[in-house]
Amino acid sequence: MKKPAFPLVSATWLRDNLQDPKLVLLDATIKKATATNASNADVSYIPNTRFFDLKGDFSNPETTLPNMLPTPNAFEDACRKLGIQQDSHIVIYDRLGIYSSPRVWWMFNVMGFEHVAILDGGLPSWVEQGYPTEHSFTPLSKITEGDFKANYQPNFVVTKEQVLSVMHNKDVLILDARSAGRFKGTEPEPRTDLKGGHIPNSVSLPYTEVLNQGKMKSEAELQNIFSRFDLEKKQLIFTCGSGITACIILLAATIAGYTKLSVYDGSWSEWGLLGDMPIEC
Template sequence: MTQPIVSASWLFEHIDHPDLIILDATIKKVTAKENQNLAVEKIKNARFFDIKNAFSDTTTDIPNMLASPTVFEKACRTLGISNHHKIVVYDRLGIYSSPRVWWMFKTMGHQQIAVLDGGLPAWKEENLPTEPESNLNTYLQGDFIADYNPNLVINADEILHNITSNDILILDARSPGRFLGSEPEPRASLKSGHMPNAVNLHYEKVLQNGKIKPVSELKEILQHFTIADKKLIFTCGSGITACIIMLAATLAGYNHLSIYDGSWSEWGQLEGVPIQC
């Protein structure tokens, strides 16, 4: 596994490999209507990766904050995950929450992780084997050990300290309307606008028909921003879609990348922080 993304055909070819684990990391979009239709089937042998509960910090009101290494380790072991495993993660929306899990594992020191390009829709389009979501598989306890990499995460204090630096650039994955403050935030308690030194790269711009765009197109998109040799900080509403554009930047060959884990869910409620519209 040498790339951060794999195709449905690649996964099908390797689906019975004893070291492979498939994770279903589906969550509902925060902007989705209540009746959003998510499939009630999964890829054969997939294990549900519960971003919202088992793998998030449930002691804070800020959604989707990364769990501590200790909590992450325990949840991985419950899913039967060990350090020797190769992991493919997907979601049922194409590419939405799966890159978040890719980033989480990278942050916890696990490199053998890739996103399924196009997710479950791409898998089903090729008529590859699925099973009912209700099928509960059993697996042996894992012994995953986290090796936390703080370079892939940044917090509000670090952003405040460096917000005027020419050495960083913040890329915001929210919609242009939310970035500019002309659309309300889906979380009503949050202010509108964006951080200084931020540019808008809506996550949908790096996707096409639920898949990540070709590397050549990703490079062309990112070349519109002056980002050479800068540390890139990715943010969004709650840390989910920021990971999509981080994945795009990784595929395009950029380094020095980190996620602002609190994202606008935190920044938009902080007192005294700079906000632009």
């Protein structure tokens, strides 16, 4: 296998390496929280795809908050059932371009696994190139159980308590991936039980700003976007509605060359629900 240009690979790279025995291809599609139709119900898949159940096997069942990280043991077990080995090379895509795939890329990094990349542009990019598709996933019955081992990296995740303790720290910046209207509290939240507004001292960076027609913008474009913030040597915490689009702007920051990056896993689904959290509009 030709070494992929982590964290993104092109449709052409994937086509050229699709039959490599070490490649594990995962579809991690979920419906957008703000979607009003079933546009993500597409039933086409790239050949040899396995389904990464982000809302099921790979979410924590012990909480009512959406999309929360599972325990390392649960993540490890679910990965093994997908046939993921310690020497696997994972490529993740979704059917919306780039939406939920960065979340899964981040999850693997949290679990200490670095041989993972995202298909830039997702399934639409694959189809645009005229490459073949199938109408079913690879069945689990045809998959040999893997030996994946989770090695949890706590520095990649922060809790509400940690956010509360650092939100006034000048060496920390919190970036919010929701729309500007949701950030300001002028647009309703898709979850009606949540308040409007944002975490004090956080800044707005809607995830759509780092994308161009479903693909990630270039490194130079991303560096220009982040240059408008004072990020020198700061710890960056990313948040959004439920921890999905926060990972898109974290991915963008990674490509732009920034380090010390983490995600507030509960995001606004937790902060905007609790009655005693400080909120600005």
